[in-house]
Amino acid sequence: MEAYFDNSATTKVLEPVKEIVIKTMMEDYGNPSSKHKKGLDAERYIKEAAETIAGTLKVAAKEIVFTSGGSESNNMAIIATAMANKRAGNHIISTGIEHASVYNPLAFLEAQGFRVTYLSVDGQGHINLEELEEAICPETILVSIMYVNNEIGAIEPVEAISKIIKKKNPNILFHVDAIQAYGKLLIRPKSQGIDLLSVSAHKIHGPKGIGFLYIDKKVRIIPMIYGGGQQRGMRSGTENVPGIAGLAAAANYMYTSHREKIRGIIELKDYMIDRLSEIEGVTINSLKGELSAPQIVSASFMGIRSEVLLHSLEEKEIYVSSGSACSSNHPAVSGTLKGIGLRQELLDSTLRFSFGIFNTREEVDYCIETLKELLPVLRRYQRG
Numbered sequence: 273m274e275a276y277f278d279n280s281a282t283t284k285v286l287e288p289v290k291e292i293v294i295k296t297m298m299e300d301y302g303n304p305s306s307k308h309k310k311g312l313d314a315e316r317y318i319k320e321a322a323e324t325i326a327g328t329l330k331v332a333a334k335e336i337v338f339t340s341g342g343s344e345s346n347n348m349a350i351i352a353t354a355m356a357n358k359r360a361g362n363h364i365i366s367t368g369i370e371h372a373s374v375y376n377p378l379a380f381l382e383a384q385g386f387r388v389t390y391l392s393v394d395g396q397g398h399i400n401l402e403e404l405e406e407a408i409c410p411e412t413i414l415v416s417i418m419y420v421n422n423e424i425g426a427i428e429p430v431e432a433i434s435k436i437i438k439k440k441n442p443n444i445l446f447h448v449d450a451i452q453a454y455g456k457l458l459i460r461p462k463s464q465g466i467d468l469l470s471v472s473a474h475k476i477h478g479p480k481g482i483g484f485l486y487i488d489k490k491v492r493i494i495p496m497i498y499g500g501g502q503q504r505g506m507r508s509g510t511e512n513v514p515g516i517a518g519l520a521a522a523a524n525y526m527y528t529s530h531r532e533k534i535r536g537i538i539e540l541k542d543y544m545i546d547r548l549s550e551i552e553g554v555t556i557n558s559l560k561g562e563l564s565a566p567q568i569v570s571a572s573f574m575g576i577r578s579e580v581l582l583h584s585l586e587e588k589e590i591y592v593s594s595g596s597a598c599s600s601n602h603p604a605v606s607g608t609l610k611g612i613g614l615r616q617e618l619l620d621s622t623l624r625f626s627f628g629i630f631n632t633r634e635e636v637d638y639c640i641e642t643l644k645e646l647l648p649v650l651r652r653y654q655r656g
Contacts, residue, residue, distance in 0.1 A: 275635035280626035296514040321520035342451040342472030343373035345485040361411035369608040397426025419453035425568030434465025455526035478522030482515030572618035
């Protein structure tokens with residue numbers, strides 16, 4: 273049996289996604305900037321995709337800018353808005369548990385003279401709202417906080433965060449990295465006070481290499497890519513029509529009968545937590561039910577290095593992660609796990625199990641039984 277529990281790294285595409293990607297590669301393959309019928313057909317896919325995605329968020333289609341994925345969306349949201357608003361101030365607020373595609377752009381901006389405040393989190397990965405309020409100052413121009421943490425699944429209180437920001441200064445922009453939240457949670461940027469929102473398709477059973485950035489119409493932002501003026505000049509370059517069409521198909525699928533789909537994933541997450549709790553020496557770092565993301569379970573295995581356990585499970589065709597896949601080439605200790613105060617001896621003994629719509633209880637049972645067989649052997653080996 274194969275059990276793929278690394279859906280927060282990437283997902284298997286849906287059948288309708290595969291079909292539309294092939295169609296736009298093999299049949300409707302025109303350049304959307306061309307004035308003939310092939311070009312107009314391609315342009316129609318982009319327009320319809322923007323409308324579909326805007327509909328899932330209850331925003332305007334013209335507020336959607338397609339990108340190459342989550343990293344570009346985060347870079348654009350942070351760097352392009354900071355540069356556009358630097359006359360108003362040079363202070364940015366974020367957290368110590370952000371994805372690399374957020375903290376590396378922030379590091380770049382610090383090198384350019386911006387000042388960044390990194391908020392701490394509690395043992396469940398949530399920021400302190402009072403700390404946020406105290407950090408806001410007259411020079412603050414941007415707050416960037418993830419919706420769902422990619423390692424433990426903590427859900428940040430975005431509405432409460434926005435209220436604090438806008439009460440202090442309505443001109444401060446609020447960016448939300450929703451890469452692990454979109455498709456899993458109902459998101460309403462207008463009512464939640466979100467100015468910029470980053471999304472990646474391959475986290476929701478869509479293609480790799482495509483994503484979008486929601487930019488509220490009132491946001492001052494400059495382009496990061498210049499050229500032919502596509503996407504109203506916000507991101508030049510020939511649009512990735514197959515990717516855009518595939519992203520829209522995935523978004524439409526995930527937000528059709530959404531509650532039912534997500535309830536099934538939550539039930540699977542809770543079942544995994546219950547089964548993991550049967551095993552001695554396991555610490556669960558994620559919350560059950562709707563208190564954390566539907567798809568993520570973080571667990572620490574006392575006395576076993578995460579990389580050793582990961583590869584032992586891989587030999588049994590069980591695929592998990594030891595952290596963020598995008599940071600796999602930089603094996604530093606997780607800022608998230610340190611941030612929540614995980615014990616030192618567990619920092620390098622933690623795995624992430626993440627679920628998608630294709631996973632089953634039988635796969636969870638297979639994983640648990642395999643762990644029960646492997647753990648005693650690996651612990652004896654490592655002690656030896």
